[in-house]
Every structure is written in structure tokens, then in C-alpha cells.
Amino acid sequence: MTSLMNRSLAQVDPDIAAIIAKEERRLAYNLEMIASENFVSEAVLEAMGSVLTNKYAEGYPGKRYYGGCEFVDAAEELARARARAIFACEHVNVQPHSGSQANMAVYLSVLNYGDTILGMNLAHGGHLTHGHPLNFSGRSYKIVPYGVTQETETIDYEELERLAHEHKPKLILCGASAYSRVIDFERIGRVARDVGALSMADIAHIAGLVAAGLHPSPIPHMDFVTTTTHKTLRGPRAGMVMCREQFAKDLDRAVFPTVQGGPLMHAVAAKAVCFKEALEPEFKTYQEQVIRNARVLALELSNAGFRIISGGTDNHVMLVDVFVRGLTGTQAEKALERAGVTVNKNAIPFDTQPPMKASGVRIGSPALTTRGMKEPEMKVIAGLISETLADFENESAAKSVRERVNRLCESFPMYEGRLVRSSAQTK
Numbered sequence: 311m312t313s314l315m316n317r318s319l320a321q322v323d324p325d326i327a328a329i330i331a332k333e334e335r336r337l338a339y340n341l342e343m344i345a346s347e348n349f350v351s352e353a354v355l356e357a358m359g360s361v362l363t364n365k366y367a368e369g370y371p372g373k374r375y376y377g378g379c380e381f382v383d384a385a386e387e388l389a390r391a392r393a394r395a396i397f398a399c400e401h402v403n404v405q406p407h408s409g410s411q412a413n414m415a416v417y418l419s420v421l422n423y424g425d426t427i428l429g430m431n432l433a434h435g436g437h438l439t440h441g442h443p444l445n446f447s448g449r450s451y452k453i454v455p456y457g458v459t460q461e462t463e464t465i466d467y468e469e470l471e472r473l474a475h476e477h478k479p480k481l482i483l484c485g486a487s488a489y490s491r492v493i494d495f496e497r498i499g500r501v502a503r504d505v506g507a508l509s510m511a512d513i514a515h516i517a518g519l520v521a522a523g524l525h526p527s528p529i530p531h532m533d534f535v536t537t538t539t540h541k542t543l544r545g546p547r548a549g550m551v552m553c554r555e556q557f558a559k560d561l562d563r564a565v566f567p568t569v570q571g572g573p574l575m576h577a578v579a580a581k582a583v584c585f586k587e588a589l590e591p592e593f594k595t596y597q598e599q600v601i602r603n604a605r606v607l608a609l610e611l612s613n614a615g616f617r618i619i620s621g622g623t624d625n626h627v628m629l630v631d632v633f634v635r636g637l638t639g640t641q642a643e644k645a646l647e648r649a650g651v652t653v654n655k656n657a658i659p660f661d662t663q664p665p666m667k668a669s670g671v672r673i674g675s676p677a678l679t680t681r682g683m684k685e686p687e688m689k690v691i692a693g694l695i696s697e698t699l700a701d702f703e704n705e706s707a708a709k710s711v712r713e714r715v716n717r718l719c720e721s722f723p724m725y726e727g728r729l730v731r732s733s734a735q736t737k
Contacts, residue, residue, distance in 0.1 A: 345674025392585035399552035406549035419564035435489035485512030490623035499531030518542025522597035545584025610692030639668030645702035650715035
């Protein structure tokens with residue numbers, strides 16, 4: 311064995327080691343409020359960095375194209391069994407590398423190119439893979455978008471039903487990346503059956519809430535359910551697909567060999583770990599706090615003069631109209647980043663600004679809640695956001711907020727051992 315194999319990252323590649331150390335400090339000393347991000351446990355990190363990354367395992371447990379798979383088979387079986395226990399689904403495939411590939415696998419398993427999909431408009435809170443014209447979904451299929459009403463900014467179920475009867479889609483897709491209200495999966499599933507369509511729910515954002523029983527589950531009403539595992543589910547950056555047993559073989563073939571080759575077995579093992587964590591009573595307590603924190607944030611920001619899209623939130627995410635305060639989403643994102651608060655610009659329904667400027671920002675509570683923050687901290691954070699955006703070009707004001715952000719973060723430490731180790735390694 312060469313000496314290179316036994317050297318630390320700091321010894322082999324000090325540049326990358328330094329970048330990782332800086333990211334660890336950024337996470338520790340900033341308020342991470344991007345709704346699609348969260349912090350994984352040390353156990354998940356350990357699985358992700360394990361020797362399972364060495365193993366090629368094309369195929370499925372017991373039916374691999376490579377030898378030496380007995381232990382990765384066991385890891386994948388655990389992941390599948392735990393996912394079925396969490397979501398009460400008939401079949402699950404835990405191999406997708408991402409939510410986008412999970413969605414692609416569903417489309418390729420039951421659709422032909424050019425078939426019609428009814429999906430939520432990205433501009434109203436949907437996702438790129440739900441039919442955006444620049445995405446593979448919009449380029450491969452005929453997309454009929456539905457959206458929200460201008461009055462309530464909630465899903466227009468009457469429009470959805472009318473469009474379904476008019477266009478007779480092959481697949482009706484629901485789920486969102488920026489929608490703060492409960493989705494009526496039962497009603498959408500009924501519409502799909504009425505028009506002879508298949509149904510699919512993308513629960514990438516709300517999977518953790520569904521797992522904890524705090525959002526209605528789509529499983530009884532949908533033919534397919536896809537998700538990422540790294541948002542409210544608090545696992546590794548990856549994807550997963552669940553479906554009715556009648557679609558299991560076609561789905562598995564769509565994942566491998568159609569979309570992917572060998573699965574990332576370290577990621578599959580990390581999914582198994584996060585699923586085990588999701589089965590613990592503490593996980594439901596965490597998700598309950600996620601929702602409480604989001605509601606307090608939304609209320610406090612509303613009281614500070616910002617408009618919350620749809621008037622509030624039922625889950626972990628909120629869309630905040632900052633244009634009512636005279637700035638774009640891009641300006642708000644950059645100003646908050648200077649102050650140590652990480653959000654992302656986001657279009658709001660019926661936005662008058664171009665997407666790269668946008669009128670809103672998307673804010674979420676999962677990562678702050680993972681740190682242990684609760685309602686009192688949400689009130690403080692809402693005040694820090696309001697103060698920053700009240701004078702968003704004032705560097706000294708941003709510096710003042712950042713100092714208070716740092717003090718708040720120090721009271722809720724993250725990855726302390728890693729910060730100590732990375733500091734020592736990069737000196």
C-alpha cells in the first residue's frame with residue numbers, strides 16, 4: 311500500500327481541506343434558512359464517508375452484476391425495510407442519486423415521449439422536473455401547468471380538475487418546491503382516477519412531515535411517490551421512489567439500467583441511517599417544532615411589514631414578498647448573506663420581476679430547528695431579518711446584525727468536534 315493511502319486529507323490536499331473547514335465554519339456561524347437544506351447527524355456523515363463508497367453494486371440485492379455484495383445487500387435491504395415502515399408503501403427503490411433522477415425514473419417507467427403531464431407551474435411553486443421547458447421533463451413531454459389562485463395563492467383545485475378533463479393527461483403530478491400549504495392528495499388522486507390518468511406526488515420538501523404524521527400522506531392516493539432524503543427527512547443528499555406493487559418491476563428497470571448505473575452504496579447506507587432516525591419518537595418532536603418555528607417566523611415577518619404568500623404556512627417553508635418593502639429577492643438574498651443569514655431568492659405567484667431578480671425569498675425552518683432553536687429564537691431572527699432589509703445597502707448595519715447572528719449561533723453549536731479537528735488540521 312502506498313503512503314498516499316494512509317495520509318489525512320489535510321496532508322494530501324490542503325486546498326480542499328481548507329475549503330471544507332471554511333464550509334464547516336459557515337454552517338456553524340450562519341443562520342441556514344434555505345428551506346431545502348438541513349443538517350445531517352454525525353451518524354449519517356459517518357455512513358457517507360465509509361468504505362461502502364468503494365463498492366460497485368449494479369442491480370438489486372440478490373441480483374447484482376458484481377460479486378462481493380453481501381454486505382451492501384444487507385444495507386440496501388435495511389434501507390428498503392425502514393422506508394416501507396415509515397411510509398407504509400408497497401414498494402420502494404432507494405437507489406436514485408437525486409430527486410430529479412427519481413422523478414425521471416417514474417416518467418420513463420410509465421410514459422412515452424410526448425405524453426401529456428399535468429403538473430404544477432414552477433412560477434407558482436412547482437419544481438423544474440415538473441415540466442419546465444428547459445428541463446428534461448418539459449423537453450420530453452407535453453406539459454399542461456396548473457397553479458394557484460390570485461386571490462388565495464393556494465392551489466386552484468377547480469382549475470386542476472378542469473384541465474384534467476380537458477387534456478386527459480397520462481400522468482397528474484403534484485408536489486412543490488415553494489408551497490406552504492397542505493396539499494390535498496386525496497382530491498388530486500380522485501381527479502386522476504376520474505380521467506384515467508396515473509398519479510404521482512413529489513414530496514421532496516415535506517417527506518419528514520409526512521413521515522411524522524404531520525402532513526397527510528399521499529401513499530394511499532397516488533400510484534407513485536418520489537422524494538429527496540435531505541430536506542425535512544434530514545438525511546443524505548439523494549432520492550427515493552415509492553410505488554404500488556403493480557409498477558415495481560417497471561420502476562426498478564427505469565432506475566437501473568435506464569437512468570443510472572451502479573448505486574452509491576455509501577449514500578444508500580446513509581439513507582438507512584436517516585430512516586432509522588426517522589422511526590424514533592424524537593423525530594416527530596423535531597418535526598412538530600419545525601412547524602411551530604415556521605409559523606412564528608411567518609407571523610413575525612408579517613408583523614414587520616412583509617407579505618407572506620398565501621397568508622402563512624402549514625409546513626416548514628414560507629415565501630416572503632420583499633418587493634412590498636421596495637427590494638428584489640436578489641437584493642434581499644445578498645443583504646442577508648452579508649449579515650450571516652442564508653436564504654434564496656424566489657419568484658412569487660404572478661411575479662412581475664424576472665426570475666433572476668424575483669420579488670420574494672424562500673425561507674425554511676428545518677436547519678434552525680435541528681440546531682435546537684425554538685420560538686423565542688424565531689422572534690429574534692425575524693427581527694434581525696427585518697433590521698437588515700430595512701437598510702439593505704448599509705454595510706455597518708449588516709455587520710452589526712452579523713455580530714448578533716454569531717452570538718446566537720454560538721449558543722446553538724453545530725459539529726463542534728469537526729470544527730476543532732479542521733482548525734487543527736489546517737493551521
